[in-house]
Amino acid sequence: MQYRMRKHQLSEEEITKLLTKQPVGNLATINENGYPYVVPVHFTYHEGKIYIHGLPKGQKISNIQANEKVCFETYFMKGFILDEKPCDVNTEYESIVIMGTAVIIDNFDLKEAVLNKIVKKYTPHLKGTKMPDNVIRGTGVIEVTIEECTGKYYK
Template identity: 30%
Template structure:
């Protein structure tokens, strides 16, 4: 079976929702020797762009200054599927349910103070949604102490694998196996797959298509 099209996230809203939920993304730039450098970063997706804050000096900033073409990705492993779900002997049948978004884009350093303020407040709202802080203002000195990296996507692709490639009966069987294995992520994975746990069993309440 050709899975590529089935696994593609077609909903831009779902991609935005995923990026707004993920706390760590990875930005890839090219260093002075031509090697890719990948750095994990906190980020926020605002107005169709990725924003990250950084120290005002560093290798990734030097890389971007030389070559502003970058990669960015965020991913989430939902559930490892042990091979014995399918066969008690064939290790090659092990699999993973996941969500990922990959961006190729153009990076720049934000100099406009209003845009820097927007990005920093966006980061605070994402990572500290409970509040209990004074919003950053554009006249604050902190804006001069940080760099804001902005990535404008040239291409943006999302993939997800939550059992949508399976026949209904096989998807139910998979969900039952996940419930029985009872990993720390099982309940959340089943919810994403469209199942609810009812009286110790499973009920499909949605057929999510992204």
């Protein structure tokens, strides 16, 4: 284990807080040629899983259908820790890396609950607004089950 992982691990509470407040994460999938494909995504953390919404078709959806293994990452960079020597400049941050498996959600009720959580997170002034059924059905929702999660910080 890296020195910083031993010395600077985020607690479960800190990981939950970061997953709840960060607006953007990065989802990595594997494409048909075996290359990683990473895209920034809006997400919500709900009942111990990561949920991502978007179009119901596209490369990340195709990649997940072919290979369920994914990596998800998010971080918060607080700023630089400056020093007199360039090699001693550092970064104050918190970061999370998750390895897991992803599936495309078809269950209408779960999709509606997830989309309502996303509305509440990104547009809280619209929370409680009823979404049309066709919008819920027509939105792709990815569920990432967390198999391994590491969080670290430096300050």
